[in-house]
Amino acid sequence: MSFFEAIDPVFRTYVLCNAPVKQIATGFDWVEGPVWFGDAGCLLFSDIPNNRIHRWCPGAGVSVFREPSNFANGNTRDRQGRLVTCEHGTRRVTRTELDGSITVIADSYRGKRLNSPNDVVVKSDNSIWFTDPHYGIMTDYEGYRSEQELPCSVYRVDPDGHIEAVATELKCPNGLAFSPDETRLYVADTGRMFGADAQYVCVFDVGPAGKISGGNAFYTISPGCADGFRVDFDGNLWSSAADGVHCIAPDGHLMGKILVPEVVSNLCFGGRAKHQLFITATTSIYTISLNRCGMQHP
Known part of the structure; x- marks a missing residue:
């Protein structure tokens, strides 16, 4: 059985037939927030219910990076190489x-x-953008059951510390990513917990001073939903899905799928040339080498 499915014939040039999907770690409860540290040669990722951030290093395997992690979820690096983390707890x-x-x-x-901040990205102007759905305060599984005080929104934090709610109309914003030229912001709306809201990826136009507009539906993942995603250098969106990773072209059509045996939550590019896709999928971490390079900073 093939480990990928090409919808658009071009997708066959994105994968390498002798570079299959490999499981590199397992035994977790719900893994999320992968981020590659090229200077340290390691991957960090969250195991949210177990309140840990783990480190995976080639040849050395998995170790605990931070415990407790305050039920950390999404992670990224800023332009100075520092770890930025969303904490549910x-x-x-x-x-x-x-x-x-x-x-x-x-x-x-x-x-x-x-x-309960969920996912986070850093723009080239050093502003920090994050989503704030209610998932971490609805139960005690990924944080602490608590009263919701604010709408579920997307926020921008400027370098001077000023914080602004830039998108307030989504039901429960989740994953987010900028296009390579930062003129587009993709946001996953995975809907309110215990509800039946539509789940889709929307796209905003990014203007001067971090103002956004639009918010039109861009793509709907099936099966499953777009929890987390990243873009490659050509602007293709690589998204989590119930059957693996879906690659969506900038015009919104499905290019192809990488099939993974567990429900995927998130992913990131890494490795020596940023050509390696690291995938967090329910209880395990998977990786595959691609004929693509991801946008990953620094």
């Missing part, structure tokens, strides 16, 4: 400084606590 976004100390980026908006 503390309802905040933090930055790990190069000396190991923790700086709080955001934990409230207009005097009210955030819900």
Whole structure:
């Protein structure tokens, strides 16, 4: 059985037939938030219910990077190489400084606590963008059941610390990513927990000073939903799905699929040439080498 499915014939040039999907770690409960540290040669990822961030290194395997992690979910790196993390347990976004100390980026908006920051990206102007759905406060599985004080929104934090809700009309924003030229912002709306909201990826136009407009439906994943995603250098969106990873072209058509035996939550590009796709999928971490290079900073 093939490990990929080409919908558009071009997708066959994206995969390498002798570079299959490999499971590199397993035994977790719900893995999320992968981020590659090229200078350290390692992958960090969250096991949310077990309240840990793990480190995977080629040849060395898995070790615990942070425990407790405050039920960390999404992770990324800023333009200075520092780890930026969404924490369900503390309802905040933090930055790990190069000396190991923790700086709080955001934990409230207009005097009210955030819900449970989920995923995060850093723009080239050093602004930090994150989603704040309610998933981490609806049960005690991925955080602490708590009162929701704010709508589920997308936020931008400017380098001077000013925070602004830039998208408030989504039911439950989840994964997010910029196009390579940063003129588009893709956001997954995975709907309210225990609800029947539509689940889809929308796209916003990004204007001067971080203003966004639009928010039109871009793509609907089937089966499953777009939880987390990343873009490659050509602007293709590589998204999580119930059957693996879907590759969607900038014009919104499905290019192809990488089939994974567990439900995928998120992914990132890494490896020596940013050609390796690391995939968090329910209880395991998978990887595949591609004939593509991802957008990953720094």
